[in-house]
Every structure is written in C-alpha cells, then in structure tokens.
Amino acid sequence: MFVLLMLFLFKYIDDLIGKGFEWYVIMELIGYQCAVQLSMALPLSMLLSSIMTFGNLGESYELVAIKAAGVSLRKAMSPLFILVGLFAAGSFLFSDYILPVVNLKMGSLLWDVRNKKADFLIKPGIFNSTIPGYAIRAKSKSKDGTVLYDLTIYDKSKGNSASDVLVAKEGYMYNSRDQNFMILKLIDGVRYEDSRANNAKTYDPRQQFTRFYFKETETKFNMDAFEMKRTDENLFKQHHQMLNLRQLKLKSDTNLMELDSLSKMTAQELKHNILFTSRYYNEGVRENAKIEVGNNILAYIPESNRRNVVSSALGQVQQFKDGTFNRSTEYQGLVDKDTRYDIEYHRKFTLAISCLLLFAIGAPLGAIIRKGGLGAPVVISIIFFLIYHIISTVAEKSAKDGAMTPFWGMWMAILVLSPLAAFLTYKSTTDSALFDIDQYKIKAQVALQWIKEKLNIKKQKV
Numbered sequence: 001m002f003v004l005l006m007l008f009l010f011k012y013i014d015d016l017i018g019k020g021f022e023w024y025v026i027m028e029l030i031g032y033q034c035a036v037q038l039s040m041a042l043p044l045s046m047l048l049s050s051i052m053t054f055g056n057l058g059e060s061y062e063l064v065a066i067k068a069a070g071v072s073l074r075k076a077m078s079p080l081f082i083l084v085g086l087f088a089a090g091s092f093l094f095s096d097y098i099l100p101v102v103n104l105k106m107g108s109l110l111w112d113v114r115n116k117k118a119d120f121l122i123k124p125g126i127f128n129s130t131i132p133g134y135a136i137r138a139k140s141k142s143k144d145g146t147v148l149y150d151l152t153i154y155d156k157s158k159g160n161s162a163s164d165v166l167v168a169k170e171g172y173m174y175n176s177r178d179q180n181f182m183i184l185k186l187i188d189g190v191r192y193e194d195s196r197a198n199n200a201k202t203y204d205p206r207q208q209f210t211r212f213y214f215k216e217t218e219t220k221f222n223m224d225a226f227e228m229k230r231t232d233e234n235l236f237k238q239h240h241q242m243l244n245l246r247q248l249k250l251k252s253d254t255n256l257m258e259l260d261s262l263s264k265m266t267a268q269e270l271k272h273n274i275l276f277t278s279r280y281y282n283e284g285v286r287e288n289a290k291i292e293v294g295n296n297i298l299a300y301i302p303e304s305n306r307r308n309v310v311s312s313a314l315g316q317v318q319q320f321k322d323g324t325f326n327r328s329t330e331y332q333g334l335v336d337k338d339t340r341y342d343i344e345y346h347r348k349f350t351l352a353i354s355c356l357l358l359f360a361i362g363a364p365l366g367a368i369i370r371k372g373g374l375g376a377p378v379v380i381s382i383i384f385f386l387i388y389h390i391i392s393t394v395a396e397k398s399a400k401d402g403a404m405t406p407f408w409g410m411w412m413a414i415l416v417l418s419p420l421a422a423f424l425t426y427k428s429t430t431d432s433a434l435f436d437i438d439q440y441k442i443k444a445q446v447a448l449q450w451i452k453e454k455l456n457i458k459k460q461k462v
Contacts, residue, residue, distance in 0.1 A: 004037040005030060016113065029113065032106035035099065039351050042091055044385045046084060047358040051377040053080075054366030063367055073429050077363055084359045088352040095348045096244050104242040122148060131221050133157030138171070146173050151186065153219070165192045166219070182221045189214060240340040245348055252341040259334050266327050269320070335402075342406035343399055350392075350410050357414055358388065360421040364428035388413050 009016070009030075016026065057063045066076050122128050127137045134157065139150035148171040155164040168189030175182055191212040243251060301309055361384055369376060392413035399409025 001034060001037060001041045004041055005033060008033050008037070012110070012113075021113070025109075025113070029106065029109055032102055032109065035102040036106060038091075039095065039099070039347075040389075042087070042351070043354040043358045043388070044381065046087070046355045047362040047385055048377060048381040050080070050359045050362030051366040051369075051381050052373070054363050055369060055371045055377050056366075056373075058367050058370030063370075073364075073367060074425070080359070080363065081356075084356060088355045091355055092348065092352040095351050100242045100244050100247075103239075104237060107239065107242070134221065147171070148173065148184075151189070164194065166190075167192075176220075180222070184219045184221065186217050186219060187215070189217075240337075240344045243341075243344065245345065248341050248345045252338060252345070255334055255338045255341065259331065259338065262327060262331055262334065266324065266331075269323060336400075339400060339402065339406055343396065343410060346406055346410035350414060353414055354388070357417060357421060358385070361417065361424060364421075364424040367428040368424065388417060391416055 054063070057066075063073065063076075067073065122136060122138050122141060124138060124140045127135045129135045133155065135154040137152045138148035141148045149169065151166070151168045151171045153166040153168075155166065158164070166186070166189060168186040170187040172185040172187075173182060174185075191214070193210040193212070194207075238251075240248070240251075298306055298310075362381065365380065365384075366377065369380065371377060392410075395404070395409045395412035397409075398404050399406045404412075
C-alpha cells in the first residue's frame with residue numbers, strides 16, 4: 001500500500017505542492033486513495049503472503065511432516081482457501097457498496113484540489129497575475145518574502161478600458177485577522193489613474209488623468225480565489241465508477257434504450273430519403289417509370305428542370321449526410337458509455353476472483369520453491385503480479401477501444417492464468433522440483449554425459 005500511495009503522490013505532486021492545503025485535506029485524500037488502491041493491493045498481498053507462508057513451511061520441512069502424517073497438501077490448503085474465500089467475498093461487497101462512495105468522495109475532492117490556485121507568490125522581476133484583476137511585479141524582495149522592493153501594480157479590477165498603475169519603493173505584505181484578505185502596505189510611491197469610461201462612445205478631448213503621491217498607504221486584495229471551494233458531489237454521481245451493480249444495470253438498460261431509439265430514428269430517416277422524394281408517393285395509382293438500367297437518368301428529365309432536380313438532390317443528400325454524421329457521433333458516445341458500464345460491472349467480480357486466483361498460484365508456488373522470508377517470495381510475487389496486471393490492463397484497454405467485448409477484456413487475465421494455477425497445484429502435490437536449480441544442473445550434467453558417450457561411440461566406429 002505504501003508503494004501504491006507513493007505512485008499516487010508522485011502522479012499528483014504538482015497539484016498538491018504550493019497550494020497551502022491544510023494537513024487534514026492531504027490526509028483525507030490519502031485515506032480515500034488507500035481504499036481505491038485496495039483493488040490492486042489485496043490481490044498482490046494474497047499472492048505474496050501465500051508464497052511466504054508455504055515457502056516458510058517448505059523451508060522448515062513442515063510440509064514434509066504434514067505429508068508424512070497422511071495429510072495431502074490440497075487438504076492442508078483447504079482452511080486457507082476458506083479464509084481467502086471470505087476475503088474474496090468481503091472484497092466483492094467492498095467493491096459494490098463502499099468503493100463507489102469512496103470514488104465519489106475522492107473524485108470530487110481531487111477535482112477541487114487540482115482546480116485550486118497556487119498560493120500567492122511573488123518572484124523577483126516577474127509579473128504575478130494570480131489575483132483576479134491585478135498584475136504585480138517586484139524587482140526584488142527580502143529573504144522571508146514579506147518585504148517587496150520597487151513595486152509595480154496594474155489594477156484592472158474596476159473594469160475600465162485603461163489600467164490604473166501604482167508604483168512604490170517598498171511594500172510590506174501581511175494577512176488580515178480573518179485570513180480573507182492580503183494587505184500590502186506601500187511606502188513612497190505614486191498612483192496613476194486614467195478616468196476614461198469603458199462605455200464612452202464618443203471622443204472627449206477633456207479627459208482626466210490623475211496622479212496621487214503618497215508617503216504611506218495600504219492596498220487590500222481579496223483572497224477568495226485562493227480558497228478551496230468544495231464542489232457538489234451530486235455532479236459526479238452519474239460517472240460509471242461511482243455506481244454499484246444495481247445502478248450499473250439500470251444505467252446500462254437506459255443506455256441500451258437510447259441506442260435502440262437512435263438506431264430506429266436513423267433507419268426511419270434513411271427510409272424516407274431513399275424510398276420516396278415526391279409528394280405523389282401516397283396519392284393515386286402509380287406506374288413504374290420506363291427507364292432502362294445503365295442509361296443516364298438525367299436524359300429522362302426535361303432540360304429546363306435538370307438544374308433544379310440536381311440542386312434539390314444534392315441538398316437532400318447533404319442534409320441527410322449532416323444528420324447522419326451528428327447522429328453517428330451521438331451513437332458512438334452511447335456505445336462507449338455502454339462499454340464503460342459493462343467493464344465496471346465485470347470489475348466488481350474480477351477483484352474477488354483475482355484474490356482466489358493469485359492465492360491458488362502463490363500457495364503451490366511457495367510449496368515448490370521452499371523459500372521463506374522477504375527475498376525470493378517478493379521477487380517471484382512481483383513477477384507473477386506484473387504478468388497478471390499487464391494482461392488485465394492491455395485487455396481492459398482493448399475492451400475500451402472496442403477491439404474485444406467487455407467480458408473478455410475483464411476476464412482475460414483470469415482465464416489465461418487459471419491453467420497456470422492448476423499446473424502449479426498439480427506440481428506441488430506431486431513434490432515436483434520445478435524451481436530447484438540443483439535438479440536442473442544434475443539433469444544438464446546427465447545430458448552432457450550422454451552426448452559425450454554417443455560421440456565416443458561414433459569415434460570408435462570410425
């Protein structure tokens with residue numbers, strides 16, 4: 001979990017640093033992320049713990065004692081299968097009831113965190129425009145950053161067409177008692193004001209330009225723009241990651257109804273544009289036109305009406321093309337949404353099954369390698385988890401792109417690794433030395449000896 005949290009912090013470090021968040025906001029975000037990362041941490045922990053447990057049992061020859069007592073490895077693993085089954089059931093309930101709520105809380109908080117402005121910070125020689133309506137520049141500043149020298153402030157907060165400019169030799173920054181305002185105490189300066197009105201429609205030769213000289217004055221800046229305002233969580237409730245199984249089923253059914261309605265509407269419009277273009281279509285008795293296939297159809301139209309007919313046909317084709325293009329974009333959006341719903345629906349089950357699968361891989365694997373501790377088990381568990389994670393990620397992306405169905409995309413890793421779990425279980429029950437390097441060395445030496453004997457026999461014959 002620590003590694004996964006570090007990955008999360010590295011990803012969003014630019015959105016967290018320099019914005020003056022309170023410590024409880026960061027801890028709330030990390031707490032939500034812990035729950036979100038459980039979908040990756042739980043299967044990996046199942047794999048690692050099973051390898052370490054059975055590796056320790058094999059390394060201390062306790063598995064040998066268990067088998068000598070007449071208890072098979074499969075029977076010895078059955079209590080742990082029950083325990084892992086309880087974990088899997090708990091993970092399913094967690095992913096269906098708790099994870100959507102956590103995703104909603106974290107999604108809204110992360111949105112607010114990323115959209116919050118950075119704290120007001122003056123860099124020497126650079127204009128700062130983070131305060132709405134102001135641009136502030138200081139030539140230099142003190143070490144603690146509270147005293148600014150050679151200040152230039154452009155004030156556009158009044159909405160005039162011209163800017164009011166304030167120049168001062170020094171400025172002292174401090175916050176108001178309620179922390180809602182930043183107060184800048186200015187020393188020895190002048191303020192230039194241009195009184196041109198923004199709504200002046202005619203030229204006025206008697207324009208007023210004012211200069212205010214001061215020894216000391218104060219300017220107050222509203223800091224509401226730097227406060228983090230929480231967004232209404234109801235705006236995020238329709239996202240597929242914020243829904244449980246029942247809600248996903250309802251959303252999917254609604255989406256399918258919209259797809260069916262859009263398809264019927266497009267087919268009906270296509271039928272109207274292709275099957276008839278005349279107002280006489282439903283009037284009177286019609287006779288089929290005597291037109292030979294392959295001839296120029298314009299030859300059957302009077303020359304005086306050809307331009308109007310062609311123009312009308314092109315207009316109808318363009319109209320149908322534009323309507324079809326707009327509906328195709330809407331249709332593709334509904335198809336993508338339906339795919340997301342199906343993927344999220346299957347994800348609720350794959351988390352629980354992945355715990356069982358990785359335990360079924362880790363337990364016999366630990367019994368085969370007979371290594372405990374945090375050395376070889378960690379390396380092997382990471383390798384197998386990466387294989388599982390890569391397959392599931394690639395397959396899920398393929399499902400999102402439409403290359404395969406959501407079912408195969410979400411269950412591909414489990415279906416691919418299930419035969420491996422069965423193979424390792426078989427090898428562990430038959431006391432196979434699958435990962436014993438010494439056994440492979442002995443077999444290699446026997447093979448080399450056999451090859452040498454064959455070569456010697458051939459030389460003797462020659």
